[in-house]
Amino acid sequence: MRGVANTLQQQGLDSAALFGEVGLSIKDLDDPDFRWPTEEISRLWTLAAERSGNPDIGLFDPHLPRPDQYGLVGYVMMSSPDLLTGLTRFIRYICLVSDALTATLEPGDGGRWVKLDLFGGECPIPRQRYDYAVLNLLTFCRWMLGRPLTPEAACFAHAVPASTAAYNDAFGSPLQFEAKFNGLLISSKDLASKLPTAIPELADVHDRLAGEALRKLITTDTAHRARQVIARHLHDGSPLRATIAAELNMSDHTLQRRLADEGTAFTDVVEDTRRELAQHYLADRRITIADIAYMLGYSDQSTFFRASHRWFGESPGEYRSRVQEGHQQEIEAARKR
Structure with missing residues (x-):
């Protein structure tokens, strides 16, 4: 949510005011254990798209890596030996980042699909929220690899937007809209790529810390x-x-x-x-x-x-x-x- 606030601010919006309009307090960003209500997050994205006049606000600055977005889960991913292991750990520990987001790795043509699913509660999920979630994961993978990563395909469940220019710029891959899911198809070659960020000495430490955090969350x-x-x-x-x-x-x-x-x-x-x-x-x-x-x-x-x-x-x-x-x-x- 801190990344969302920064994205809105970079678009010339008053993040604190927008948070307040949908019943959220930006001060809660200082509480690492605060759980943000999913309905209000969807309303925040809808309001941001309206106020900015930019329906592609979720794809803002698509080539800017945001390695701090996932907190402890990000450290677990980047210390992994390869991209596939990193994504597997992302899926294992995703509830530490969000209890509204689930992710799966499923076989695809020439690779695996990384599928993301958001729970929206009573409020329909605006496309900007999925745009942001899918792109955020891709830019983090690119950052971990230290090189460009072009998915084999990018799928979105929402309708075809008036313009696909922002999507072409962000993903550089074949696009499918009105799909059955939201996600990316990553090639087997890219999944097997070694991560320059890998630190074997810290991998077990990060995994243990994430495991402890997960157990703490589960018991409560x-x-x-x-x-x-x-x-x-x-x-x-x-x-x-x-x-x-x-x-x-x-x-x-x-x-x-x-x-x-x-x-x-x-x-x-x-x-x-x-x-x-x-x-x-x-x-x-x-x-x-x-x-x-x-x-x-x-x-x-x-x-x-x-x-x-x-x-x-x-x-x-x-x-x-x-x-x-x-x-x-x-x-x-x-x-x-």
Whole structure:
């Protein structure tokens, strides 16, 4: 978030004022353990694009490396022997940087896809936020390699922008919009490249420090970990607490106790997970309501409709239309400015 604030400031915007307008305090940048609400971050990017008049603000200064963006995770990555190991560690420890971002490495044509997925909560994720996240990872990889790195391809889930010039400049690779995911295809050759930043003597130290930080986070956020596992099991129906506990490497009783210590219960975590995923899926018109009901683990659409009325006070279709209408109004307001 400090990098976001700096990016906005470099665009001639008053970062502190923008943070305040969306209910954030820039003073929280001084607290390394502060967790920024994802909905407000999305609103911040939307407001920044509107005030700057630059819809490509997330791609600002695309050739400027930002090696300080990932904190401890950045040190773990740069001390790795090669790029593939660095990216693998990035994925392992990403929750130390953001609990709204997940990343995966998946096989691709001639290399591997690095896929990024952001959780936006009730607010649709503006393209500027994904632009920034994808480019930030690429520039850090370029910095670690100490040379240019051109992806084999760059994919974005959002619609084709009015101009792709900024994307061509930033990525220099084939582009795909309205894709099923956001991410980069990196060649096997580049993944195998040795990192000049590698320091074998420090690699184990950095890995141990990151591991300790991860364990500390895990022991204080069982509900967050449970939500991630529940999300993977929902398509099979309502998950059993014992099943989730086993995947979290703890007993059913321990999971129940830890959730109680955090002021919640397993049924509430399942409900919250379904609601959050429903918001994410309904913001994407490419996913049918029937498919969403299935992915949330409901046996029929009527059960999903009742849940939607419980969460949002309206049907899934009505919620989708309202969110899309609000997003369109934001776009039109930005164009007028």
